[in-house]
Structure formats: C-alpha cells, structure tokens
Amino acid sequence: MRKYVPEVGRYIINGGVATSVHYFVLIANLELLHFQSAGVANFVAALFGISTSYFGSRYYVFKNTAESIISQASKFGILYGFIAILHGLVLFVWVDWYAFSYNSGFLIATVLQVSLSYFGNKFLVFKK
Numbered sequence: 001m002r003k004y005v006p007e008v009g010r011y012i013i014n015g016g017v018a019t020s021v022h023y024f025v026l027i028a029n030l031e032l033l034h035f036q037s038a039g040v041a042n043f044v045a046a047l048f049g050i051s052t053s054y055f056g057s058r059y060y061v062f063k064n065t066a067e068s069i070i071s072q073a074s075k076f077g078i079l080y081g082f083i084a085i086l087h088g089l090v091l092f093v094w095v096d097w098y099a100f101s102y103n104s105g106f107l108i109a110t111v112l113q114v115s116l117s118y119f120g121n122k123f124l125v126f127k128k
Contacts, residue, residue: 010060022046083117090105
C-alpha cells in the first residue's frame with residue numbers, strides 16, 4: 001500500500017492543477033474574452049482542464065507513454081464521459097427524486113468521481 005502513496009499524491013496535485021486551469025480559463029473566457037454564456041465559457045474551460053488532467057496523468061501521475069496518445073486519450077474520454085453521466089445521475093436521484101441537499105449530493109458524486117477517475121485511469125487507461 002505504501003508504494004501507492006507517491007502516485008496518489010501526484011494524482012491529487014494533478015487534479016488541483018487541472019482544476020486551476022479549468023477555473024482560470026473560465027475566468028478568462030468571461031472577463032477577458034467576454035463570452036456571453038457562462039455555460040459555453042465553462043464548457044470550453046472544462047476542455048482545457050480535462051486536457052491538462054489527461055497529459056498530467058499520462059506523463060506525471062502514472063508515467064505511462066508506452067501506448068499511443070490516441071488510444072489512451074480515447075479510453076480517457078470514454079471513462080470521463082461515463083463518470084460525468086454518473087455524476088449527473090447521482091445528483092438527479094439525490095436532489096430531484098429524494099429532494100436531499102444538492103450540496104451533499106455534489107459532495108457524494110465528487111467523491112465517487114475522484115475514486116472512479118483514479119482507479120479507472122490506473123487500471124484501464126494508463127495500465128502498465
């Protein structure tokens with residue numbers, strides 16, 4: 001278990017960097033580029049954040065470049081698409097069906113997202 005501590009640490013750092021990129025691109029889109037839609041601005045920013053996460057995972061977290069970028073990026077995209085759908089479903093059920101707080105639902109969905117992302121990337125996308 002101890003051998004995974006540095007990798008998990010790199011995963012957390014990579015997630016923080018990717019989230020920061022997402023957020024700062026969102027600010028730039030709204031404040032500097034004057035996007036009219038926050039949704040569109042966030043979608044574009046998310047692409048930058050996800051790309052940062054992918055390259056950070058490939059070269060920094062899991063350090064696996066043996067497989068082609070196209071192959072890994074395809075698996076990464078499918079994994080993140082699945083996780084995004086699952087995140088939305090958790091919030092839908094938690095808030096819309098059961099009328100629980102969206103804050104707690106978001107926290108539950110995010111913990112699930114982070115866990116699935118780490119294990120999905122480790123064992124499916126960047127497996128050695």
